[in-house]
Amino acid sequence: MTQETRQPRQTRLCRTFQTAPAAVPRENTAKYLDSGLGAEGFEAPDWLVPDIEDGTAPDMKSAGVENLLDRLPDRAPDFGGEIWPRVEWAHADADTRERGREQVETLLAEVGDHVDGVVVPKVGRREDVESALAAVAEAEREYGHPDGSIEVGVIVETAAAVSDLADIARLGSDDRLAGLVFGPVDYTADLGGRSMGGERPRWDGLLERLSNEASAGGLVAVGGPFDRLFDERAGVSYYNAPGYADQVEREARIGLDGSWSLHPKQTAQANRIHMPTPGELDTAVDRIEGFNEARGAGTGAVVLDGQMVDEATFRNFANTVATVRAIGDAHPAQTDAVYDADLRDRVRAVDLGFA
Amino acid sequence: MTQETRQPRQTRLCRTFQTAPAAVPRENTAKYLDSGLGAEGFEAPDWLVPDIEDGTAPDMKSAGVENLLDRLPDRAPDFGGEIWPRVEWAHADADTRERGREQVETLLAEVGDHVDGVVVPKVGRREDVESALAAVAEAEREYGHPDGSIEVGVIVETAAAVSDLADIARLGSDDRLAGLVFGPVDYTADLGGRSMGGERPRWDGLLERLSNEASAGGLVAVGGPFDRLFDERAGVSYYNAPGYADQVEREARIGLDGSWSLHPKQTAQANRIHMPTPGELDTAVDRIEGFNEARGAGTGAVVLDGQMVDEATFRNFANTVATVRAIGDAHPAQTDAVYDADLRDRVRAVDLGFA
């Protein structure tokens, strides 16, 4: 089916996918959840992912759910980004799926208004993803949320899901499936891969496909976590800023929308790398302004710098501008820090409708 | 479906896919078209692709079509290679497709006898490719050309086309779809990829798949353009011969049939790299001669150098010989320069039928 888009598609911002354990064995069991919800500036993630799955110990999972029920009503309204709890799920384990269904029900019953979507890990073939979508749809209906208001992101981390990747991405057309996130650790285990000589596979071919299928299906695509948070040289330990930036740049280069973050410093780096540079933004605004002006003059086809502006070209520029608008809405401190006031004004003023 | 080929399949030569703007703002607007049609020796491309799409400015597109109507009747008959105009098309823009349909109609109405096929860019999912094939079929019928005489090559440069690549390649069985060509610039943009630190993605995984699906579907496969035509070292600028040759060799290694050329020098290099070496040709002729001789002696299974020659082995050697015949037919100066007279005579004489 040919897609024809007259308006830039709704901008789904996901430069950063920051997981935070929903409960930890500290005095304040919601320590990381609180810190994620209160992050400022570039440390504020686009998606905060309170983790009830592998990040929270089994005996703390109900505490994790409780923390969400307790914190979200007060704090979610002031949080700039989106909130996407990760529930339990496993295509190969019915008990785990049952717990996941209960977590989805509890969350949607109690704090569904403060949740943008649910992250579902360890999905299998298309049928399994469909059953996860159905579980969310059912709870959504049951607890009176508007149809499609609670979206789903899946972690792609099993051979079965990768085998069905194109079919799974096509489910995006129903507007509930919104994102594909890579999970390299479980994926490598599922394939029986081993870390030989300390080197782990990068799965470059798969990441290319993930980016492609997400684009084809209108979904966001996010890379996997980078866990060598700290490195050591000559006896001194330091935050591994270059290692993480290399991975995020590699992900940006092939068109992933965002990167997985395990730490506020990673969030700060990934937010910046996945943001249009001032030069990129300036060009986009220029072209759209020029296009709109020429259209206004009624000269038919519009040519800018010797190239006819068609819908595809226009849409690319419009997406850049819409992305910056979305960042500014969610995290004004970030746009203020990167673009000057004049450019920010033009971003607000320009008309993004292709007419 | 198992393919069984008793004769070497028709050799579709496409070592070089040279695009040339159909019109440029010069005194002679057909400057590059004329130079492509008149190229000699190794600078003569296998496929000359007069470009009415992105290579020709919007206000010159009708001049581009006019140039083709004007030049092809006189000059195409003496051109050794094939002529494949690139028309406008875009799976996501109906107006562009409409212009493309009109361009196809005009070309087939006026100069269809001088055109081997049409190159269709920015195709989407299989359905979109089918509608491009149907547009060409309709114009072909309308203007009285033999069924299937006007073929189609598509530029693979959208996420949608890559998602459907295997299905698209299978359309090759209808004998109108003849080639898959990679378009890395638009592809990277469609995925939202960015050139980080000056490095662009190479899309190695995709190129492997392109080569595979083209082979599975009986299509030619062509790599993307290399636009760093010139390089500079210590203040001196030079034609970037090593950079382009590296790319072409990488493409030949994974089985792409040809390379995209933007310049006669690139054409000269790619024609040579994608040509069997004298050693490769000599071996192929030897084996086929030996096989035919043994077959003539009626000894049943034929063994050469300890290996039984089956149809697959025979076909590989026959394809090498048929390729050289095709090059000699189209560009005798090229085969004269590379193979000695004795080898050329044997190429002409040997029987390629597997009986």
Added chain:
Amino acid sequence: MTQETRQPRQTRLCRTFQTAPAAVPRENTAKYLDSGLGAEGFEAPDWLVPDIEDGTAPDMKSAGVENLLDRLPDRAPDFGGEIWPRVEWAHADADTRERGREQVETLLAEVGDHVDGVVVPKVGRREDVESALAAVAEAEREYGHPDGSIEVGVIVETAAAVSDLADIARLGSDDRLAGLVFGPVDYTADLGGRSMGGERPRWDGLLERLSNEASAGGLVAVGGPFDRLFDERAGVSYYNAPGYADQVEREARIGLDGSWSLHPKQTAQANRIHMPTPGELDTAVDRIEGFNEARGAGTGAVVLDGQMVDEATFRNFANTVATVRAIGDAHPAQTDAVYDADLRDRVRAVDLGFA
């Protein structure tokens, strides 16, 4: 369809896939077959693949079949691994397939009790693989072997097979298709690839997919042969141990189960690299013992080292243990050499049922 496994799946050991010509022009035409059947210690392969296809000259093929009929009844019962003859087959050549069918019939009629499966090379699209499976099923029925007792492994070495790879792997659910083996030489030829500047393509993207689809379909996956058996430095020739180990480690890293071996020394290396290390085994046994103890105490969900043990986790550990049991059954000298007696006892004693 979601797979739920309560017991560790039957462990199909295939660390090494050692091909041996079924007949060679020597005084003892079964020289390599005999040496494969009599290999000891780490030189004993998991799968011995007597080769009636490309490894045996055309005029010796019937001698090759005869050697199998002669040797297997006496020697197969004492051979620790599995025996998988490679017959002739080619999706693009009906005569070759007919010879393959006859070879399958002869083998199953005469020595079917001593054969674990049949390796089928040069398969094409899914339909071709289905017809190979049907040929084996028919001979199996005809000669009174239990249904499904003779399995099939296919060599993936054509564009057609790679195009259909996911569909082919799904045939694994019928329990006769058991393995996918990569054949890089024929594959490169089928795509028209060429060895430019001595460098051959590594097909990394394809190997990732092979590992994925094999895991998704419950099949074993094996890499391609490494033919630079010997290397030379400063006038001295030596067995290329590092070159082969590099390839095997690369294969283990991405989750291939085994590696192709052309020589007993390669077999010795690949057997060791694809074996769990003592540390990996110790961890697996520890976790399962701990899990079983906690389950016995009836405490509901079982948590070990802060992680809940679900079926997937349990199965991974159980597979490691089951693999070592299988190695010990087939090649006790190998486990004796690598694991100490205490660990071997715990491997035998531990209960692998997830209850």
